Amino acid sequence: xxxxxxxxxxxxxxxxxxIRETLxxxxxxxxxxxxxxxxxxxxxxxxxxxxxxxxxLLDLMMPIMNGWDLLVRxxxxxxxxxxxxITISAGQxxxxxxxxxxxxxxxxxxxxxxxxxxCAPAA
Amino acid sequence: MADRDQLLxxxxxxxxxxxxxxxxxxxxxxxxxxSDLLDSLPAFLDALFxxxxxxxxxxxxxxxxxxxxxxxxxxxxxxxxxxxxxxVREYGTLRAAVVAALQDGGGALSGASWxxxxxxxxxxxEAAVHSYVKRRDEELRRRTAxxxxxxxxxxxxxxxxxxxxxxxxxxxxxxxxxxxxxGLGHSLERLGDVVDQAILETKVHAEGGVRRERVEVRxxxxxxxxxxxxxxxxxxxxxxxxAPAKLxxxxxxxxxxxxLGNFARNAIKFTREGGRVVLRARGTxxxxxxxxxxxxxxxxxxxxxxxxxxPFVQLGKDRTGFGLGLSIARQAAQAxxxxxxxxxxxxxxxxxxxxxxDAKFEG
Numbered sequence: 001x002x003x004x005x006x007x008x009x010x011x012x013x014x015x016x017x018x019i020r021e022t023l024x025x026x027x028x029x030x031x032x033x034x035x036x037x038x039x040x041x042x043x044x045x046x047x048x049x050x051x052x053x054x055x056x057l058l059d060l061m062m063p064i065m066n067g068w069d070l071l072v073r074x075x076x077x078x079x080x081x082x083x084x085x086i087t088i089s090a091g092q093x094x095x096x097x098x099x100x101x102x103x104x105x106x107x108x109x110x111x112x113x114x115x116x117x118x119c120a121p122a123a
Numbered sequence: 124m125a126d127r128d129q130l131l132x133x134x135x136x137x138x139x140x141x142x143x144x145x146x147x148x149x150x151x152x153x154x155x156x157x158s159d160l161l162d163s164l165p166a167f168l169d170a171l172f173x174x175x176x177x178x179x180x181x182x183x184x185x186x187x188x189x190x191x192x193x194x195x196x197x198x199x200x201x202x203x204x205x206x207x208x209x210x211v212r213e214y215g216t217l218r219a220a221v222v223a224a225l226q227d228g229g230g231a232l233s234g235a236s237w238x239x240x241x242x243x244x245x246x247x248x249e250a251a252v253h254s255y256v257k258r259r260d261e262e263l264r265r266r267t268a269x270x271x272x273x274x275x276x277x278x279x280x281x282x283x284x285x286x287x288x289x290x291x292x293x294x295x296x297x298x299x300x301x302x303x304x305x306g307l308g309h310s311l312e313r314l315g316d317v318v319d320q321a322i323l324e325t326k327v328h329a330e331g332g333v334r335r336e337r338v339e340v341r342x343x344x345x346x347x348x349x350x351x352x353x354x355x356x357x358x359x360x361x362x363x364x365x366a367p368a369k370l371x372x373x374x375x376x377x378x379x380x381x382x383l384g385n386f387a388r389n390a391i392k393f394t395r396e397g398g399r400v401v402l403r404a405r406g407t408x409x410x411x412x413x414x415x416x417x418x419x420x421x422x423x424x425x426x427x428x429x430x431x432x433x434p435f436v437q438l439g440k441d442r443t444g445f446g447l448g449l450s451i452a453r454q455a456a457q458a459x460x461x462x463x464x465x466x467x468x469x470x471x472x473x474x475x476x477x478x479x480x481d482a483k484f485e486g
């Protein structure tokens with residue numbers, strides 16, 4: 001089990017290293033903990049090992065396992081299907097299974113508002 | 124013997140000569156089986172000879188079947204990797220094969236039949252080349268759109284990182300860094316606008332140009348309202364729709380969304396916190412629709428009205444630039460056959476309007 005403090009973290013799933021790290025920094029500045037995965041399969045492994053994020057920030061176009069496939073896997077698993085998912089995509093694509101869809105470039109205020117509606121800060 | 128009957132007897136000879144000549148020609152066809160190389164040639168020859176029926180008596184010929192077969196042939200050649208010159212050259216080769224077969228067989232055609240044969244072959248080559256070029260261009264547009272979508276994706280990712288990093292810097296900016304950060308923010312916004320504009324143009328072009336379909340105006344404005352609701356809520360802006368139920372338009376929804384979306388995003392951006400933005404529509408007596416976005420931006424600076432639709436115009440020291448948004452809206456309006464207007468509401472706000480033809484009240 002990952003040690004992410006008492007508050008549930010935000011799980012950031014994006015194959016772009018810089019975006020993952022910057023998103024984590026933005027969330028950290030607002031007191032949110034985060035866990036990082038570089039594709040859907042890595043995220044699924046974290047979840048199968050017990051990680052229970054307050055929300056998943058999910059890129060769609062990724063190697064190994066893309067965001068759409070991860071969404072389907074989440075919805076098929078009763079233990080994971082209630083975790084809210086916000087997609088963050090750079091393409092003109094949709095993800096009907098997501099709770100909210102944001103398009104890159106993401107505005108920090110809008111993102112934090114969405115996070116605040118679903119998560120409690122760690123501090 | 125009638126010209127058509129002479130040629131029917133020579134059909135297999137003509138087919139053989141055509142194949143031998145193509146295999147000797149500059150296009151690499153060695154690996155192609157005869158069935159692919161000849162495609163529908165025997166049937167095409169039958170249609171060609173049929174077109175000669177009555178030529179000597181001056182009766183009109185029918186080349187519809189020939190054209191249809193040639194169109195299919197053009198697409199088959201595209202699939203085999205032939206270039207357009209090779210497709211054209213084939214019809215010359217076919218003509219030469221007919222002439223040689225007649226000469227070697229001791230036959231001759233009447234002048235009228237020659238004219239009809241040439242006309243039929245010309246119709247064939249025109250149809251084949253037209254279908255070939257049309258399909259090739261469609262394919263090219265599709266690939267260009269795919270390439271742009273890939274490029275846009277690759278640009279938006281670093282743009283997303285830079286935008287978020289800028290926000291982090293803003294929160295801990297040392298004194299005196301505001302101007303540099305503001306400049307950086309404007310640059311990132313412009314970059315995002317340019318990407319959006321390029322994608323829209325490429326998408327419209329790739330999908331065969333501007334479409335016309337029925338758009339229910341009120342439903343369309345409600346969709347836009349829902350899409351921009353979060354951005355408005357962030358500034359506690361009341362975003363509302365005021366439109367008659369039965370107003371409909373013939374327009375391209377992609378361009379309409381681009382034009383109105385840019386008006387509305389712009390309105391939310393410049394309206395004061397806690398203000399109001401209205402998405403409004405009405406029909407005019409001239410049969411057009413007026414789609415308006417009214418904001419509470421405080422009014423335009425003097426002399427700004429003439430410039431607001433120019434790209435990257437900045438209005439006053441205290442205002443963010445309009446970027447490409449309003450310029451994109453104007454281009455979209457022009458592509459839809461409409462116009463954009465802006466009205467200053469002094470001390471209060473602005474009213475941006477998109478006037479489009481072909482509006483009607485239904486039901």
